[in-house]
Amino acid sequence: MSTTRTAPPAAVAGLVPRGWAPALLVLLASLAALGTLFAQEVAAAVETWDRSTAYNHCWLVLPLAAWLAWERRARLAGLYPQPTTLFAIPALGAAMAWLAAERLGIMEGRQLxxxxxxxxxxxxxxxxxxxxxxxxPLAYLVFLVPFGAFAVPALQRVTAWMIVAGLQLLGIPHFADDLVIEIPSGTFLVAEACAGLRFTIASLAFGALYALxxxxxxARRLTVLALALVVPILANGLRALGIVLLGHHLGSAEAAAADHLIYGWVFFSVVxxxxxxLGLPFRQDAAKTLPPPAAATVAPPRxxxxxxxxGLQxxxxxxxxxxxxxxxxxGDxxxxxxxxxxTAPEGCSAPAPGVLRCQDLVISGRLLLFPSHVTWAAVTAEGNRLAGEDDEAVTFSVASGDAVWRARQSPDGSRLVAVASWLHGQPAGGGIRSRAEQGWNSLVGGKGPVLAVVSVESPAGSRDGASRLRxxxxLRRVLEMQGSGPARQAAELSRQP
Known part of the structure; x- marks a missing residue:
């Protein structure tokens, strides 16, 4: 007579059941090997968790996933590990995706x-x-990856649009120039911190946990996730509009903007x-628990x-x-x-090559020539390092001929930096097309990309609101007249021989 081997009751109690130990040891060894293999991806993720307030919640993802697994431990009753080679097929696709993301210079893609x-x-x-x-719990691990930064410019424009729409509806005089909004009481800047990314990402992570x-x-889980995505974006626009209205009634933009992030978190918590x-009346957590899987009819794996x-994986x-x-x-x-x-505009002098002096400001420009083997990640990282990654900074763009300069002004206004890039003699915006071209260029060789950097610095330090506008x-005037200067120079240096 044949017998069926089942896991002992200790499996439900949380102890390692007999027959699982070899599989768990092999699994731990595999995870350690993968952690070593993808050490760069892990280090970049942890650095982002620690540095960016939009991803501080990622520190909680592993404990929450472990809790979700513990809550579902009864489902493992009667199950033995059953190793299979079938997952090598999707693993091959994931490996190719990693290779494509590495050549494209997309760290989030590599991490995913x-x-x-x-x-x-x-x-x-x-x-x-x-x-x-x-x-x-396995699906919840996706929130370990700090994704979503690419959406910041779009979120900034949605926020600015909602502010302008609200001011038009209320009949408040205003002037909007991209992300800069002026009302009689002062000027408001929709910085990266005002885009609402930190609210949206945190809301998605919480919404996923709530749904699970x-x-x-x-259907209900997908509805919760949709609301967790849309509601914070709309709520952030209303929050930003409220700050502008507060400045209008107080007569001071600076007073209204003080501690606006703290107010934002309070508002976000309320939302x-x-x-x-609203979701509690539709909850299903009290529904009848599904029975555990049937007892396994196979022996523990050898x-x-x-x-x-x-080893295959x-x-x-x-x-x-x-x-x-x-x-x-x-990346090296x-x-x-x-x-x-x-080219020096009227009222400015050129005391040295690549340097202009305009009254109390110093303007400098340089071109950075990258070797051909780098991916676009190196270009982006250097541009971000030079411009600064403070999400309180003011960001805007300046069109000059075919090139578009991405500019950033420090929170205290003492420094502005604009960057633009060229590849194969043409302006490169850093999108998928540019990344793909440089990815191929890194394989076949040739001229590398060129990054142009123009900075405006105030030796006196912090600047007031009017000075920042000037x-x-x-900077706009200087960049717009550089078509025959750095732009042509960068195009020539990046052109294939």
Whole structure:
């Protein structure tokens, strides 16, 4: 007579059941190996969690995912790990995605692909039945990746549009220039911190947790996620409009903008609380619990099979990294710097190559020539480093001929930096097309990209509101007349031989 081997009751109690230990040891070894393989992706994510307030909540994702898994531990009753090689097929796709993201210079893509490879490695060792039982905590791990920064410019413009629409509706005199909005009481700037990204990302993470805990229906979960995405964006626009209206009634833009981020978090907390209360009548967490899966009819896997499956997954995950190592790392490469040929506007002098002096301001320009093997990530990282990554800074763009300069003014107004890039003799905006062209260029060689940097600095330090406006106008005037200077110079230096 044949017998069916089932896990002992200790599985439900949270202890490691007999027969699971080899699989868990192999899984831990696989995770350690993957952590070493993707150390750059992990380090970049942790740095972003620590540096950016929009992603501070990522520190809670692993504990929350562990809690979700613990709440679902009863689903593992009667299950043994069933390693399979089938997950090597989607792992191959994730590995190719990592390679494409590495050549395109998109760190978020690399991190998402690395996370997918990690989850697939776990599923290959444990089997699809255990993966299905733990689908919720595994899916929640996606919030470990600090994604969404690409949406900041769009969110800034949505916020500015809502402010302008509200002022028009209320009949308040105003003037809007891109992200700068002026009313009689002063000037408001829709900085990156005002875009609402931190509210939106935190809301999505909370909404996903709320949906997984309180609802079972896929339709209701998707509805919660949609609301968690849309409501914070609209609420942030109303919050920004409220600050402008407060400045209008107080007669001081500076007084209204003081501690606006603190007010924003209070407002955001109230909005989230209202969403939670609205969802409570439709909760399904009290519904009848689904029965645990049927007892497994297979014996625990042999260590040799576990090691073979894990080794296959690691080989698939490591193959793109080995190829990149052979080609040369795309993120390394120190650019060479040359002085830019700046044209001095009226009232400014040129005491040295690449330097202008306009009254109490110093304008400098230089061109950075990157080696051909780098990916666009190196160009973006250097531009962000030179411009500063403070999300309280004022950002705007200036069109000069075919080029578009991305400009940023520091929170105290003492420094403005504008950057533009060229590739193969043409302006490059840093989008997918430019990244793809440089990705191919990094493989076949040729002239590398060129980054032009023009900065305006005040030796006296912090500037008042009126001076900041004049400084931005001066930078615009300088950039608009540089078509025959740095623009042509950068195009020539980046052109293929």
């Amino acid at each position: 692909a690395a996370l997918a490879l990690t989850v697939l490695a776990a599923l290959s060792v444990l089997g699809w039945r255990i993966g299905r039982a733990m689908a919720a 805990v309180m609802f079972r229906s896929p 989230i609380l209202l969403l939670v209360l 260590p040799a099979i576990l090691l073979g499956v894990a 690691l080989a698939v995950a490591a193959a793109p990294s080995a190829l990149v190592a052979a080609l040369g790392p795309g 490469g120190h650019p060479a710097a040359v002085a830019a040929r700046l 400084d931005r106008a001066l």
